[in-house]
Every structure is written in structure tokens, then in C-alpha cells.
Amino acid sequence: MSKILVSDPIDQAGIDILSQVAAVDVKTTLKPEELIEIIGEYDALMIRSGTRVTQEIIEAGTQLKIIGRAGVGVDNVDVPAATRKGIVVVNSPEGNTIAAAEHAIAMMLSMSRHIPDANASVKRGEWDRKTFVGAEVYKKTLGVVGLGKIGSHVANVAKAMGMKLLAFDPFISRERAEQLGCQLVDLDLLVQQSDYITLHIPKTPETTHLINAEMLAKMKPTTRIINCARGGIIDEQALAVAIQQGQIAGAALDVYESEPLKDSPLKSLGKEIILTPHLGASTTEAQVNVAIDVAEQIRDVLLGLPARSAVNIPGLSPDVLQELKPYMQLAETLGNLVGQLAGGRVELFNVRLQGELATNKSQPLVIAALKGLLYQALRERVNYVNANIEAKERGIRVIETRDASVRDYAGSLHLEATGTLGTHSVTGALLGEKEIHLTDIDGFPINVPPNKHMLFTLHRDMPGIIGKLGSILGSFNVNIASMQVGRKIVRGDAVMALSLDDPLPDGILSEITKVPGIRDAYTVTL
Ligand SMILES: NC(=O)c1ccc[n+]([C@@H]2O[C@H](COP(=O)([O-])OP(=O)(O)OC[C@H]3O[C@@H](n4cnc5c(N)ncnc54)[C@H](O)[C@@H]3O)[C@@H](O)[C@H]2O)c1
Numbered sequence: 001m002s003k004i005l006v007s008d009p010i011d012q013a014g015i016d017i018l019s020q021v022a023a024v025d026v027k028t029t030l031k032p033e034e035l036i037e038i039i040g041e042y043d044a045l046m047i048r049s050g051t052r053v054t055q056e057i058i059e060a061g062t063q064l065k066i067i068g069r070a071g072v073g074v075d076n077v078d079v080p081a082a083t084r085k086g087i088v089v090v091n092s093p094e095g096n097t098i099a100a101a102e103h104a105i106a107m108m109l110s111m112s113r114h115i116p117d118a119n120a121s122v123k124r125g126e127w128d129r130k131t132f133v134g135a136e137v138y139k140k141t142l143g144v145v146g147l148g149k150i151g152s153h154v155a156n157v158a159k160a161m162g163m164k165l166l167a168f169d170p171f172i173s174r175e176r177a178e179q180l181g182c183q184l185v186d187l188d189l190l191v192q193q194s195d196y197i198t199l200h201i202p203k204t205p206e207t208t209h210l211i212n213a214e215m216l217a218k219m220k221p222t223t224r225i226i227n228c229a230r231g232g233i234i235d236e237q238a239l240a241v242a243i244q245q246g247q248i249a250g251a252a253l254d255v256y257e258s259e260p261l262k263d264s265p266l267k268s269l270g271k272e273i274i275l276t277p278h279l280g281a282s283t284t285e286a287q288v289n290v291a292i293d294v295a296e297q298i299r300d301v302l303l304g305l306p307a308r309s310a311v312n313i314p315g316l317s318p319d320v321l322q323e324l325k326p327y328m329q330l331a332e333t334l335g336n337l338v339g340q341l342a343g344g345r346v347e348l349f350n351v352r353l354q355g356e357l358a359t360n361k362s363q364p365l366v367i368a369a370l371k372g373l374l375y376q377a378l379r380e381r382v383n384y385v386n387a388n389i390e391a392k393e394r395g396i397r398v399i400e401t402r403d404a405s406v407r408d409y410a411g412s413l414h415l416e417a418t419g420t421l422g423t424h425s426v427t428g429a430l431l432g433e434k435e436i437h438l439t440d441i442d443g444f445p446i447n448v449p450p451n452k453h454m455l456f457t458l459h460r461d462m463p464g465i466i467g468k469l470g471s472i473l474g475s476f477n478v479n480i481a482s483m484q485v486g487r488k489i490v491r492g493d494a495v496m497a498l499s500l501d502d503p504l505p506d507g508i509l510s511e512i513t514k515v516p517g518i519r520d521a522y523t524v525t526l
């Protein structure tokens with residue numbers, strides 16, 4: 001019989017489902033070294049946010065087939081390490097949407113009416129009605145940053161409370177925002193005009209400290225901000241200063257740069273700030289939802305069936321998966337890359353399956369490419385099952401074509417993304433059995449493997465460009481691992497693809513585009 005380890009507190013409804021197919025051990029106080037010692041006995045591991053599933057744990061899990069995260073975020077799982085070992089990682093992208101949205105609304109109202117401090121004062125035996133005069137949300141402007149699942153529900157509820165809605169989400173269409181009663185604006189306008197700002201975005205390099213001192217300075221002194229998304233999207237030090245100095249009226253936070261929240265200037269602020277201990281998903285209903293959702297997937301995978309919300313491996317039959325797996329990785333990498341080159345919101349996505357991939361059997365590659373494209377916006381919330389629906393909701397038109405006559409490689413994929421900032425394309429193929437190579441960028445032939453940090457330039461092919469670019473990168477202490485130029489004619493337009501050992505620091509792109517002959521430069525992180 002299979003064995004499942006549950007290493008964080010999970011609702012009994014989930015344990016009951018797991019017990020249908022396996023012997024279940026619930027051990028919620030294991031230290032990392034204890035987990036490493038016993039994980040080798042188990043076929044599945046079910047966790048919440050408390051267990052950090054590191055590469056070491058994954059490597060010790062010699063029998064592991066699946067890791068189930070009862071919740072959305074898989075930031076506590078080393079997903080690439082699991083993927084390398086063929087371990088399916090599943091989550092529950094929607095099980096706690098309502099809980100998190102309702103927590104944000106509760107925070108907004110509690111903060112406006114000083115409910116936590118008023119409650120504490122009555123319990124201390126006081127009857128102070130002057131200190132706790134609040135503000136109404138009716139007819140006030142709510143700025144929703146991130147109009148995904150949680151942001152959309154918050155918008156719906158706020159609309160019913162008579163609030164005016166602004167939204168900032170570079171990956172959402174104007175039509176979708178309007179359907180939700182929101183006016184889509186840029187972030188600057190949103191922070192300047194909103195009375196309340198609520199964050200519902202993933203934490204990514206782009207969103208880390210999105211709300212910093214500069215943004216806080218643009219807000220009205222009456223503005224209140226809510227973060228029930230991820231810690232670190234707001235710069236906590238800058239927020240504490242902004243509240244102390246009366247630059248903004250208050251904040252309500254559920255998530256922190258480091259959890260549990262220890263020494264922090266936020267704790268010494270008064271009734272302007274409300275702090276909860278990452279309770280967004282902590283409702284009975286949400287815990288039942290995520291436990292059932294993830295336990296059913298673990299049960300199914302142990303029975304040899306596909307998982308519906310796998311974040312790393314699609315729900316395909318083992319033989320099809322075996323055949324397509326290297327190409328799935330190719331499709332996802334190319335989708336991610338072309339999405340970053342296109343930047344902003346994509347409206348049209350063309351996927352061309354070429355050579356021996358030009359068959360119906362390769363259809364999952366279209367989904368994999370779409371999953372890669374949506375990764376910048378949705379991170380771990382996009383999977384092989386919801387990629388199509390998410391694309392539809394975002395107004396992305398997906399066109400799939402097949403061309404068996406392309407024979408440069410056995411099979412290749414050509415992706416083209418047209419967005420608000422222009423059109424970009426990328427082609428890739430496998431060398432040998434599974435080594436991914438980029439073979440074309442924006443119509444220029446190249447041949448480079450993708451790298452974690454990359455820089456692409458569109459430039460005029462002329463002497464001196466490579467030297468100047470190298471000196472700029474050197475002056476920012478960025479090491480070049482490899483470099484290749486793709487051109488169609490000598491001294492015509494060309495593309496340069498550089499693989500870098502280090503991420504590109506802020507400000508470097510504007511230096512690069514100042515070099516005479518360089519028309520555009522793009523950074524990509526894969
Ligand atoms: N506090 C909690 O307990 C709790 C519970 C559930 C989810 N969450 C968090 O809430 C957040 C939202 O979750 P969701 O399920 O609504 O996700 P979602 O993927 O449905 O929506 C996220 C939205 O953010 C947008 N986005 C991405 N990058 C952006 C950027 N740079 N600027 C503006 N918008 C951007 C995306 O286009 C998308 O519409 C996530 O960070 C999630 O981890 C917290």
C-alpha cells in the first residue's frame with residue numbers, strides 16, 4: 001500500500017480522501033533533518049506553507065511521486081528540483097480565493113472604522129467614542145492592483161458597497177476591467193487618485209517593493225493601503241515612515257517581508273495600522289476546499305490518473321507524456337521568453353508546430369507555450385489546465401498552425417506574440433534528445449541554449465557595438481557567459497543574444513540603448 005506524509009495541519013476532509021488509497025501519517029512538527037530522514041518511505045507529501053520542501057528533501061524522497069500544496073503559493077517548494085525528478089507538484093489555485101478576498105474587504109472596513117483598537121479599548125473598560133471616529137468607503141475610490149481571481153472578487157464586493165473602482169494590471173484587457181466595473185489606469189494614476197489601495201498580485205522581481213517610498217509619496221494623506229497578497233510587495237520600512245509622517249492615513253497588512261513578523265517598526269504604530277498573521281486563507285471553508293482539492297489530486301496520481309492542477313507536469317497519459325516531455329519544456333521556455341520580449345499585455349499569440357510536431361498529438365505543446373507566456377503575469381497560478389481559460393479571460397487570441405514542411409530540425413516550434421508594445425517571435429528546437437536551443441529571434445537566425453539571465457539587442461551590424469556593450473556590462477559587474485549575433489545581411493539589422501552569469505541591474509538597459517546603432521534591448525529571466 002502507498003504511504004502519504006502530511007507535514008502541516010490539513011483539514012480532516014483531505015486526510016479522509018488520502019486514506020482511501022494509502023496509509024497516511026500526519027506529522028506536523030518535523031524539523032528539516034527529521035523530514036529528510038523519513039521522506040524516503042513515502043509516495044506522496046502533502047503540505048501547507050509551513051514545510052519548506054528543499055532540493056535535499058526532494059532528493060531524499062526516492063519514492064516520491066507527488067507533492068501537494070494545500071493552497072496557491074508553491075514558493076516553499078523547489079519546483080525545478082521536483083520536475084527534474086519527475087515528481088508532480090500540485091496546488092489549489094482557487095480554493096482560497098473567496099477567503100483571501102473577504103479578508104482584504106474585512107481589513108479595509110476594520111481599518112476605516114478602527115475596529116481592532118476600539119474593541120481593545122472597550123475590553124480595557126473604556127468608553128471612548130471620540131478617538132474612533134472613522135471614514136466611510138461609500139463613494140470612495142478603491143484602487144485594485146492585480147485584477148486576477150482575488151482582485152476581481154474584491155472589485156465586485158466593493159462595487160456593491162458603492163465604491164468607485166480603478167485597476168492596474170498590465171496583463172488584463174480594458175474590456176475585462178470594464179466588465180468588472182473598473183477603469184484600467186496606470187499605477188501612478190491609481191496611487192494618486194485612490195482613497196484605498198488593495199494589492200492582489202504575485203510577488204515577482206518586478207513587484208518586489210512596487211510600493212516604495214516614491215509611490216507612497218504620491219498617495220493622498222487620506223489614503224489607506226491593504227496587502228493581503230505577498231510580503232515584500234510593500235517596502236515595510238518606507239511604509240512605517242509614511243504612516244509616522246502622515247503621508248498616508250493607514251495600512252492593513254496580512255503578509256510580511258519575513259514571516260512570522262518579528263522586530264518591525266510597523267508594530268509600534270498606533271490605530272493607523274492593522275496587522276494579521278497571514279490569515280487570508282484561514283477560513284474553515286477555504287481549508288476544506290484546499291484540502292479536498294489537493295487530496296483528490298494526490299489520490300488520483302497515486303491511482304495512475306492525471307492531476308488537474310499540476311504546476312510542473314501536465315495531466316497526460318504516461319506514454320504521451322514520455323514522448324512530449326522534452327518538447328513541453330521547449331514550448332514553455334519559448335512561451336516565457338516571447339512573453340518577456342513582448343512585455344505588457346499580449347493580444348494575439350501564434351503557435352506554429354513545425355516538422356514532425358505538426359500533428360494533432362502535439363496539441364499539449366500549445367497549452368505548454370501558453371502556460372509559459374502567462375507565467376510573467378500569473379506565476380504558479382497558471383497550470384496546464386487553466387492556461388486556456390486564463391488566456392481567454394485576458395482577451396488573448398490563440399492561433400495554432402501546423403507546418404510539416406519545415407525540416408531544419410526534426411521538430412520545432414515557432415511562437416509569435418503581439419501585444420500593446422509590438423510583435424516578437426522566437427523559434428526553438430531540441431538538439432540531441434532534449435537540449436533546448438533557440439534557433440531564431442524576431443526572424444534572425446541564431447543558435448543558443450536558453451540561459452537563466454539573457455540580454456537581447458536589436459542593432460545595426462557595424463564595428464564597435466559588441467565592444468561597447470561588453471564595456472557597459474563590465475562596468476555594471478555583469479559577466480557574459482556567451483554571445484552570438486544573428487543577421488540576415490552583412491551590415492544590416494542584427495540581433496545579439498547574450499547569456500549572462502548575473503542578473504542585469506536596474507538602469508543598465510537605458511545605458512545600452514544609448515549606444516549608437518542599438519535600437520532596442522530586452523532582458524529575459526528564465
Ligand atoms: N493572504 C493569503 O493568505 C493569500 C491567500 C491566497 C492568495 N494570496 C496571494 O494573493 C495574490 C493574488 O492571488 P490570485 O489568486 O488573485 O492570483 P491571480 O493569478 O488570479 O491574479 C494575479 C493578478 O496579478 C496580475 N499581475 C501580475 N503581475 C503584475 C504586476 N506587475 N502589476 C499588476 N498586476 C500584475 C496578473 O495579471 C493577475 O491578473 C497572490 O500573491 C497570492 O499568493 C494570499
Ligand SMILES: O=C(O)CC[C@@H](O)C(=O)O
Nearest residue numbers: 048049071072073281282
Ligand atoms: O494559509 C496558508 O496555507 C497560505 C495561504 C496563501 O498564502 C496561499 O498561498 O494559498
